[in-house]
Amino acid sequence: xxxxxxxxxxVTGSIAAYKxxxxxxxxxxxxxxxxVIMTDSSCEFITPLTLSTLSKNPVVKDFVKxxxxxxxxxxxxxxLWADFMLIAPSTANTLAKLVGGNADTFLLATYLSARCxxxxxxxxxxxxxxxPSTQNNLEVLKxxxxxxxxxxxxxxxxxxxxxxxxxxxxNIISFxxxxxxxxxxxxxxxxxxxxxxxYEAIDPVRFIGNHSSGKMGFAIAEIAASRGAEVVLVSxxxxxxxxxxxxxxxxxxxxxxxxxxxxxxTHCDVVIMAAAVADYAVQQPxxxxxxxxxxxxxxxxxKTKDILHFLGENKxxxxxxxxxxxxxxxxxxxxxxxxxxxxDAIVLNSLNDKGAGFATDTNQITVIKRNNKMISxxxxxxxxxxxxxxxxxxxxx
Numbered sequence: 290x291x292x293x294x295x296x297x298x299x300v301t302g303s304i305a306a307y308k309x310x311x312x313x314x315x316x317x318x319x320x321x322x323x324x325v326i327m328t329d330s331s332c333e334f335i336t337p338l339t340l341s342t343l344s345k346n347p348v349v350k351d352f353v354k355x356x357x358x359x360x361x362x363x364x365x366x367x368x369l370w371a372d373f374m375l376i377a378p379s380t381a382n383t384l385a386k387l388v389g390g391n392a393d394t395f396l397l398a399t400y401l402s403a404r405c406x407x408x409x410x411x412x413x414x415x416x417x418x419x420x421p422s423t424q425n426n427l428e429v430l431k432x433x434x435x436x437x438x439x440x441x442x443x444x445x446x447x448x449x450x451x452x453x454x455x456x457x458x459x460n461i462i463s464f465x466x467x468x469x470x471x472x473x474x475x476x477x478x479x480x481x482x483x484x485x486x487x488y489e490a491i492d493p494v495r496f497i498g499n500h501s502s503g504k505m506g507f508a509i510a511e512i513a514a515s516r517g518a519e520v521v522l523v524s525x526x527x528x529x530x531x532x533x534x535x536x537x538x539x540x541x542x543x544x545x546x547x548x549x550x551x552x553x554x555t556h557c558d559v560v561i562m563a564a565a566v567a568d569y570a571v572q573q574p575x576x577x578x579x580x581x582x583x584x585x586x587x588x589x590x591x592k593t594k595d596i597l598h599f600l601g602e603n604k605x606x607x608x609x610x611x612x613x614x615x616x617x618x619x620x621x622x623x624x625x626x627x628x629x630x631x632x633d634a635i636v637l638n639s640l641n642d643k644g645a646g647f648a649t650d651t652n653q654i655t656v657i658k659r660n661n662k663m664i665s666x667x668x669x670x671x672x673x674x675x676x677x678x679x680x681x682x683x684x685x686x
Contacts, residue, residue: 290469290517291462292320293533297371297403299396300340302330303378304446305412305455309335312377312458313343319462324367326350326396328383352395364395368402372515373465376400377438378412378455384426387435406468410438410461415451438464473517474683480518481557482510483550483564483596485525487543491588492575499565500647503527505612506563508675510535516679521557523549525564543567543593550596559608559682562597563636565647569593601631608685610634610678616641623657633685634658636678644668656681 296316300309309325316323323344327337337348349367354360368374376383376396383396387409392398400407409430417423418440427437438461443454456464484506488496503524510522511532520535523546531537540546543566554560569590579586597611611632613623616639623637637655644651645668653668656678666677 290466290473291316294321294372294469295370296321296323297326297367297374297399297405298323298340298344299326299328299374299376299399300331300335301328301376301378301380301383301396302333303380303412303455304334305378306331306334308455308458309377310339310343312375312461313340315458315462317343317345319466322346324349324370326367326399328394328396349395352398362395364399365402368399369404371403371405373406373408374400374403375408375410375461375465377408377410377461379409381411381413381417381420381423381426384409384411384423384430388426388429406436407434408436408438408461408465408468410456411440411453412455413440413453414445414447415449415453418453436464436468469515470517472515475513475516475518475679478518478558478686479521479556480510480513480559480561481521481523481550481553482506482513482561483523483525483546483566484510485527485529486565487525487546487567487593488541489543489567489570489593490574491571492577492579494578497567497569497571497590498526499567501525501527501565502648503529503564504648504650504671505652505674506561507532508671509561509563509678512672512675512679518559521553523553523564525566543570543596547594547596547599550600554600554603554607555605557607559610559686560600561610561678561682562600563612565612565614566596567593595630597630597632604631608633608682610636610682612636612638614646615639620655620657620663623655624661627657627659632659634681642668654678658685 324346325340325348327350341348349362438456441454442452485503486499486501488498507529510520514520514534522535522537538549570593572589572591615622619639627635635657638645640646642653645653652674655665657663
């Protein structure tokens with residue numbers, strides 16, 4: 290559950306900060322990528338060099354990276370990078386500032402920018418932890434969706450014994466692992482996803498293609514894998530890195546994609562056809578480069594095999610979801626495709642919507658189910674769109 294996850298560890302000024310080194314090491318052993326934020330006071334207990342060495346990433350403390358050049362650390366990008374944020378140890382002072390929405394440190398500003406799950410692991414003396422203000426702050430954070438990793442009973446820095454000791458690193462890791470395991474709603478499911486364009490050869494140099502970047506399909510694959518699914522991603526020619534824990538099969542043409550999809554289809558529970566497959570291919574591609582000898586040049590095209598129609602005809606237990614990118618009569622055309630291809634649902638997006646369509650990081654979709662029920666969503670980042678699509682798929686499963 291932690292392999293490949295982007296972990297943002299925030300360390301505050303507690304004597305327990307020395308345990309952050311062990312936390313980083315445990316995350317690395319689990320295959321996670323770790324970046325560390327430190328407060329000034331935490332540096333009195335453990336050095337940035339230690340955590341930078343263990344995490345293999347520079348530690349960030351301040352908004353400004355280089356005062357002379359004006360280079361700054363982007364807290365928004367860091368918050369978006371993280372799959373989850375862990376504040377460990379979290380002092381009583383930090384808890385209060387989280388509740389108050391303060392943004393006077395890099396850590397707090399990053400917390401306010403983070404869209405990911407946030408965990409806090411309090412560490413303080415017994416009376417500080419039991420104080421009504423601290424307990425109230427923890428309850429407020431819980432009500433806002435922050436996960437609290439309860440401190441443990443034991444010897445405290447004051448010499449007293451009681452609750453307030455930072456949870457042991459292995460217990461923190463186990464808590465977060467179990468959280469994501471509970472979210473792995475697609476465990477045991479095999480999902481086949483297609484992405485990107487197909488290229489249909491004209492000659493060894495030229496091809497017929499489209500503007501698809503593959504970003505939407507890759508986002509769906511990433512989120513599906515994070516939910517515990519076994520994911521196979523059949524991708525046309527794109528320049529995107531493979532999502533973690535995803536089996537990727539690269540293809541070029543529509544016929545290549547059909548061949549690979551056909552091999553995987555029988556064993557799948559869900560198929561999401563996000564690829565922009567060419568409708569036509571050159572009837573007789575040239576074996577050598579075509580020279581520019583005439584002022585007019587024409588090609589004989591033939592229809593490619595309709596992959597989505599083939600899947601609809603041969604559907605057994607699979608949940609089959611297609612995509613429709615339209616420019617006019619959007620809903621009407623999407624509903625026709627939904628019926629003609631025997632789909633369970635279709636994801637409609639329009640090139641008329643600003644921020645949607647090819648090569649963007651955002652998309653705006655409407656999901657239409659077999660019963661013609663429509664679910665419309667606002668413009669979102671494609672990772673969030675992927676979550677919406679998979680939520681709908683899960684509800685249909």
